[in-house]
Amino acid sequence: MAPRPPVTPARAPEVRRHNLALLLGALRDGPSSRAALSASTGLTRGTVAGLLDPLVAAGVLAEGEPDRGGVGRPGTPLGFAGSGPVVVAVSVEVDGLAALVTGLDGRVVRRARHRRVHRDRDPAEVFGRAARTARSLAAGTGRPLAGAGIAVPGPVRGSDAGAVLLQAPNLPRLDGCRPAEHAAALADVPLLVGNEASLGALAHLGQAEDFVYVSADVGIGGGIVVDGRVLPGARGVAGEVGHVVIERDGRPCGCGGTGCVEAYAGLTALLADAGLPDVAALRAAALAGDTAATGALARAGSALGTALASVVHVVDVGTVVLGGGYAGLGTWLVPAVHAEMDRRGLTAGARRSVLVSPHGRAATVTGTARAVADRALAEPDLLLAG
Ligand SMILES: [Zn+2]
Known part of the structure; x- marks a missing residue:
């Protein structure tokens, strides 16, 4: 024995x-x-x-x-408790701030969105304001605050108060900063800092357990979820699907490289191709059958499908979730993504689901609040102390 x-x-x-x-x-x-x-x-x-x-x-x-419905x-x-602790999430976007307060069970208590031009502003201004916005939204609930999260538009090393925003391609003045250092209004609560798309991916955990989440803002962000967890990567850039190269020596990209899919299918590229000012106008034109709009969407979807075919050859996930600015454009993007993935490499013929996020741009704060609540629930003694 x-x-x-x-x-x-x-x-x-x-x-x-x-x-x-x-x-x-x-x-x-x-x-x-x-x-x-x-x-x-x-x-x-x-x-x-x-x-x-x-x-x-x-x-x-x-x-x-x-419950008196059962026997015995x-x-x-x-x-x-409806009056119990809440968590707050704030997302720093290129042109705005989104904030969300939820209970520990994810129930939405309050949300807010502000237009805010972040380009050319320094980390103290951007994160000072984000923290004050989050704090005042949470304070308005009158409930204790159990934790906060800040989502940022770039890869992040670390996840707590020492986390570093390595590079923000569309907000270069934030490169290399530590967001928590400037978030004085949240200094007294546990603080989580993470990449917007990695955190946004967590909002979709109910829909799939293994998936790649692709989110369009100005550029393209992404997160890869395996067994219900986001792949963090060694340097914080795991899941940066936008910088998968689809054309060697192709168009220049905000990251400094060339030929990245973001330069073909990010919202800036997509809207320029369609000759339209914003996603709402693009959607309206596509619904009206405008061939310039539907053609631009087909080209963007095809570029995206090319990149995603490469991604699933590296991490074999069965589902793609299109979110952020793509969420309202699924009617046109999904078939083009499918068609491109279906004809490439080992994914040819493999049935993969391409889903559209039900959260749209709110996925980032929803996923961030979930991550903050997860942390709070994993340290319940802090809840008792609060
Ligand atoms: Zn790039």
Whole structure:
């Protein structure tokens, strides 16, 4: 008989934290009674009560009306309290700020969007303002703030207060800055900093578990999700689909390279090709059957499909999600992306789903709020202390 591996005694605080995170993760899917939580997690009812009752006392969780529909003693459902902690997410875009406050269960409490020209502004102005906007939106709820997240338009190294925005191709004055250093209004809460598209990808976790998310703003961002997690990469540039080269020595790109797909299918390139000022005008023209508009969309979709065929040869994911500025253009982009992927390399004939994001440009703040809530739920003692 093989010798048994030595048993490492689990340390009590770690076990407690793990179990609490497990229970809170289950509650995020909806209210549940202590008995149902015990059944779904395998923890005893006493353990469930011992872990969750302090959170009820602290106002993080609340008891709902007893469910009298079943047989036997009615269970009292527990859920996140309507007056409990919130998280706030703010996204710095090239031409605006978007902010969102949600409960720990993802329920939207408040959202805001401001036009703001960020080009030529320095990190102190951009992130100082973003942090103040986030703080005041959260303060308006009157609920405690459990964490904040800032999404930025470029690759990021690290994810906490020390995170560095490596390069912002469309906002070059932000290159190399540490956003948290300038976010004084959020200095007293746990802060997450991440790339807008990587965080935006997280908003789509309910739709697929393995996918590449491609988001159009001025350029193209992206995130690759495998087994429900975003690939972070060693230097923060994993998922930067926009800089996949589709034409050697092709058009110049904001990254300094040439021939990147962003220079063919990013919104700036797409709108220039169609000769139209914005996505709304492009969509209206395409709906009206304008061949200049539909032709430009077909060319952009084909460029995108070429890049995505390469991407899926590197990370074998089965689904593509088109988001951001692409979300309203799926009618024309999806067939062109499909056609191009279907005729290239090992992906030829493989049925891949090309989906359109239901979140549009709000995906970034939705995914960021989710990431911040995930962190808060993984450190439940901070919720008790708050
Ligand atoms: Zn590029």
